[in-house]
Amino acid sequence: MHRVYNFSAGPAVLPEEVLQEAADEMLDYRGTGMSVMEMSHRSAAFDEIIKTAEQDLRDLMKIPDNYKVLFLQGGASQQFAAIPMNLMKNGVADYIVTGQWAKKAYQEAQKYGTVNKIASSEDKTFSYIPDCSDLPIDDNADYVYICENNTIYGTKFQALPNTKGKTLVADVSSCFLSEPIDVTKYGVIYGGVQKNIGPAGVVIAIIREDLISETPPVENTPTMLAWKTQADAKSLYNTPPCYGIYICGKVFKWIQKMGGLEAMQKHNQEKAKILYDYLDESKLFQGTVRKEDRSLMNVPFVTGDKDLDAKFVKEATAAGFVNLKGHRTVGGMRASIYNAMPIEGVQKLVEFMKKFESENA
Numbered sequence: 001m002h003r004v005y006n007f008s009a010g011p012a013v014l015p016e017e018v019l020q021e022a023a024d025e026m027l028d029y030r031g032t033g034m035s036v037m038e039m040s041h042r043s044a045a046f047d048e049i050i051k052t053a054e055q056d057l058r059d060l061m062k063i064p065d066n067y068k069v070l071f072l073q074g075g076a077s078q079q080f081a082a083i084p085m086n087l088m089k090n091g092v093a094d095y096i097v098t099g100q101w102a103k104k105a106y107q108e109a110q111k112y113g114t115v116n117k118i119a120s121s122e123d124k125t126f127s128y129i130p131d132c133s134d135l136p137i138d139d140n141a142d143y144v145y146i147c148e149n150n151t152i153y154g155t156k157f158q159a160l161p162n163t164k165g166k167t168l169v170a171d172v173s174s175c176f177l178s179e180p181i182d183v184t185k186y187g188v189i190y191g192g193v194q195k196n197i198g199p200a201g202v203v204i205a206i207i208r209e210d211l212i213s214e215t216p217p218v219e220n221t222p223t224m225l226a227w228k229t230q231a232d233a234k235s236l237y238n239t240p241p242c243y244g245i246y247i248c249g250k251v252f253k254w255i256q257k258m259g260g261l262e263a264m265q266k267h268n269q270e271k272a273k274i275l276y277d278y279l280d281e282s283k284l285f286q287g288t289v290r291k292e293d294r295s296l297m298n299v300p301f302v303t304g305d306k307d308l309d310a311k312f313v314k315e316a317t318a319a320g321f322v323n324l325k326g327h328r329t330v331g332g333m334r335a336s337i338y339n340a341m342p343i344e345g346v347q348k349l350v351e352f353m354k355k356f357e358s359e360n361a
């Protein structure tokens with residue numbers, strides 16, 4: 001067997017132990033004589049899988065009882081519509097646009113109401129997080145929206161915006177479970193799991209109960225997109241992405257075993273420091289993001305020479321460091337170093353970068 005160091009932004013690396021365990025259970029899940037893939041979502045075995053997954057996530061994130069945890073489908077992108085549909089009672093929302101994903105969410109919300117762009121970092125290719133301490137929040141805003149970690153550009157909100165009492169909605173797709181957070185500061189926390197938690201096909205939404213209306217305020221919201229439908233059915237209104245939820249559950253157990261979110265944060269800080277310290281001293285490679293806004297998860301960097309970038313990506317791939325090509329809108333390289341990337345992966349990448357630098361000086 002041959003495994004590479006996978007720096008993909010998503011779908012992304014998963015803990016090897018989790019994959020091994022899933023392989024061991026593939027043909028016969030714990031004496032049921034079948035795979036989780038073959039199992040009814042109404043079976044006792046699956047009921048235990050989804051309930052345990054939810055409880056483990058609640059324990060890890062210390063989610064208060066007045067928040068629902070939903071396992072949904074349609075990707076984070078589907079929630080770009082579901083969020084305004086479920087929350088726009090006044091028909092107004094404020095968006096902070098710090099990257100492509102926030103921009104897509106902002107554009108989608110415009111279909112359902114009045115949407116204000118109250119801050120943006122597009123003027124400098126989204127390479128920083130704007131000052132969000134005193135923004136022109138609309139008195140009628142139903143919520144303030146952020147993308148907390150910008151997967152493509154490699155920035156992260158180090159402090160949450162001052163929403164002046166309005167509900168905060170956050171897309172945490174690429175920083176989910178990377179560090180402890182205070183759930184009570186948010187109305188809605190959601191993300192696709194394929195960046196840091198599990199296989200593509202599952203979205204987790206953590207929603208304060210009072211934000212789940214009996215009937216969504218936007219007329220003709222599809223039944224499947226009404227959070228009420230999913231909350232009442234405990235994520236089992238229709239067939240959920242069973243196998244994906246099962247893998248997420250295993251990743252939750254793995255994080256618990258690693259020491260929980262405090263330990264994850266420490267592990268992620270150590271890994272990111274190795275890479276950023278090198279980028280700061282390198283004469284060949286530079287980080288593309290304002291230092292104080294750097295993400296622990298996605299690290300974009302460039303040489304400033306397109307041909308040299310391409311040569312680096314090619315040689316890195318041949319050496320077993322894969323998916324380092326940057327997003328097409330930024331160019332250069334991007335190393336995504338999610339929870340499951342071991343520290344050795346980052347150490348070896350930096351050794352490889354140093355060697356490349358000395359050979360291409």
Ligand SMILES: *Cc1c(COP(=O)(O)O)cnc(C)c1O
Nearest residue numbers: 075076077101151171173174192
């Ligand atoms: C990947 C990503 C998305 C899109 O996720 P899909 O599940 O493909 O819809 C949205 N937001 C962020 C921050 C992402 O990283």
